[in-house]
Amino acid sequence: MLLSWTSSQVRAAEEPLLAAGVPLMDRAAFALATQVAALLRERLGRVGGAHVAILVGPGNNGGDALFAGAHLARRGAAVRALTVDERVHGAGAAALRAAGGRLVAADEGAAWAADADVVLDGLLGIGATGGLRGVAADLVERLSVGVRGLVVAVDTPSGIGVDDGALPGPVLAADRTVTFGAAKPGLLLPPASATVGQLSVVDLGLDLAGAPAIARLDDADVAGLWPVPPADAHKYTRGVLGVVAGARRYPGAAVLSTTAAVLAGVGMVRYLGDVGDLVVARRPEVVIGVGRVQAWVFGPGVSPDDASQRRRIEHAFEGVRERGEAAVCDAGALELLPAHVGPHVVLTPHAGELARLLTTRGEHVDRAGVEAEPLRWARRAHELTGATVLLKGPVTLVVGAQSAVYSQAEAPSWLATAGAGDVLAGLLGALLAGRADDIHEDPSLAAALAAAAALVHGRAAHRANPGGPVAARAVAVALPETIAALLADA
Ligand SMILES: NC(=O)C1=CN([C@@H]2O[C@H](COP(=O)(O)OP(=O)(O)OC[C@H]3O[C@@H](n4cnc5c(N)ncnc54)[C@H](O)[C@@H]3O)[C@@H](O)[C@H]2O)[C@@H](O)CC1
Numbered sequence: 001m002l003l004s005w006t007s008s009q010v011r012a013a014e015e016p017l018l019a020a021g022v023p024l025m026d027r028a029a030f031a032l033a034t035q036v037a038a039l040l041r042e043r044l045g046r047v048g049g050a051h052v053a054i055l056v057g058p059g060n061n062g063g064d065a066l067f068a069g070a071h072l073a074r075r076g077a078a079v080r081a082l083t084v085d086e087r088v089h090g091a092g093a094a095a096l097r098a099a100g101g102r103l104v105a106a107d108e109g110a111a112w113a114a115d116a117d118v119v120l121d122g123l124l125g126i127g128a129t130g131g132l133r134g135v136a137a138d139l140v141e142r143l144s145v146g147v148r149g150l151v152v153a154v155d156t157p158s159g160i161g162v163d164d165g166a167l168p169g170p171v172l173a174a175d176r177t178v179t180f181g182a183a184k185p186g187l188l189l190p191p192a193s194a195t196v197g198q199l200s201v202v203d204l205g206l207d208l209a210g211a212p213a214i215a216r217l218d219d220a221d222v223a224g225l226w227p228v229p230p231a232d233a234h235k236y237t238r239g240v241l242g243v244v245a246g247a248r249r250y251p252g253a254a255v256l257s258t259t260a261a262v263l264a265g266v267g268m269v270r271y272l273g274d275v276g277d278l279v280v281a282r283r284p285e286v287v288i289g290v291g292r293v294q295a296w297v298f299g300p301g302v303s304p305d306d307a308s309q310r311r312r313i314e315h316a317f318e319g320v321r322e323r324g325e326a327a328v329c330d331a332g333a334l335e336l337l338p339a340h341v342g343p344h345v346v347l348t349p350h351a352g353e354l355a356r357l358l359t360t361r362g363e364h365v366d367r368a369g370v371e372a373e374p375l376r377w378a379r380r381a382h383e384l385t386g387a388t389v390l391l392k393g394p395v396t397l398v399v400g401a402q403s404a405v406y407s408q409a410e411a412p413s414w415l416a417t418a419g420a421g422d423v424l425a426g427l428l429g430a431l432l433a434g435r436a437d438d439i440h441e442d443p444s445l446a447a448a449l450a451a452a453a454a455l456v457h458g459r460a461a462h463r464a465n466p467g468g469p470v471a472a473r474a475v476a477v478a479l480p481e482t483i484a485a486l487l488a489d490a
């Protein structure tokens with residue numbers, strides 16, 4: 001699991017080490033230079049003679065970049081540091097000069113930087129307040145038009161909202177971000193996370209206190225969350241999932257959500273709706289009609305003005321309230337959500353649906369507003385409804401009980417396709433049904449399960465057709481092998 005910590009948590013953890021004279025900047029700069037040298041060797045076959053441009057801001061972030069530049073210059077790279085402020089880290093600048101590097105003004109070095117093999121972005125790190133301004137902003141805007149080489153961000157892409165993932169000004173999108181001590185929330189949160197590239201965390205030996213801000217599950221975490229059946233399992237102990245989905249107009253959603261649930265390994269699926277014949281024709285494992293369930297999926301392909309599906313969902317919500325059955329509330333069912341539920345109910349809106357849900361509860365926000373501040377609005381929806389909220393997007397955010405926040409970024413962009421959400425709903429429903437007893441004891445578990453479902457969904461899309469288009473049905477079909485591979489690797 002990748003954990004992230006806010007800039008003040010990181011600073012607090014650095015303090016005692018700095019007071020004890022631990023050379024944190026040396027460690028950070030050395031690790032950064034080592035990674036950049038490896039990238040250069042990969043791309044050019046050598047470090048000597050490579051052109052390295054360093055964008056240097058006024059603080060310690062610039063200091064890290066300058067010391068790293070000095071290491072690279074000593075290995076024979078041609079290093080130029082572009083300064084944007086009269087304040088420059090003094091010892092870092094002296095080290096770079098002593099190693100044969102040059103400091104130049106930003107406008108003088110910009111063309112050289114655009115053509116360099118690597119650009120190190122050391123304008124701002126965790127000391128950033130607001131977006132880049134002045135000369136630094138002009139330089140980044142100029143380079144954002146296109147640089148020939150790789151961009152490596154030092155600690156963070158400069159000018160992102162380090163703690164909230166905002167993009168308050170121009171940011172040079174990185175191919176790689178080398179972050180120090182711990183990941184920061186803004187590196188995992190949209191929209192800033194789109195500027196991070198590949199993330200690597202340099203261990204500085206910090207003793208981080210307090211709860212981490214945001215987590216990202218790794219493949220290895222899935223096995224600990226997945227309801228792997230014990231030897232004496234039978235279909236009822238493995239969990240029964242009720243699915244209220246689809247309509248004559250949208251029959252595919254019922255097929256996709258039930259298919260995903262069956263293939264994710266639930267004990268049994270009961271389907272409630274008007275297209276049972278089609279569902280059984282496509283998935284003969286599915287049982288039609290009411291009966292005892294441990295968890296529900298409501299909403300794929302359901303329009304709230306469909307009176308019979310509406311009645312079924314409202315009735316099923318009684319079981320959710322009275323017996324504590326877990327539930328996935330998706331698409332059309334979001335409009336039927338009772339005023340307040342618990343975290344054992346997982347909402348799965350995309351940004352537009354979340355904006356609608358919030359608007360009906362008195363918040364004035366539209367789709368673009370949610371996309372600009374997804375964590376803020378997912379949190380607000382959790383506060384207002386009591387539900388666990390899984391907000392779909394290029395990066396999926398989950399906000400649950402006990403301040404749990406997960407950010408999952410496995411989904412290839414090809415997964416943005418009709419029906420993919422129905423598959424996610426069925427897959428997550430299977431997980432909730434399989435771990436219903438545990439959710440009953442600890443409803444905060446629903447957030448980790450929702451994050452695991454997002455991870456598996458993304459991995460299944462990749463497995464269905466690496467690097468190319470995927471149909472939602474193919475994602476569902478890839479689930480058994482995807483899950484087996486994740487369980488085997490753990
Ligand atoms: N504290 C430490 O011990 C360590 C710090 N490290 C590095 O130090 C960085 C933090 O250094 P600082 O605290 O000096 O902060 P930064 O280097 O991130 O920048 C702060 C400076 O930038 C200016 N500034 C802030 N917002 C601006 C904006 N929007 N536009 C233009 N200028 C702006 C401020 O006047 C301030 O002087 C970390 O990100 C990391 O790279 C690492 O060396 C590891 C150890």
Ligand SMILES: [K+]
Nearest residue numbers: 121124154156
């Ligand atoms: K930076």
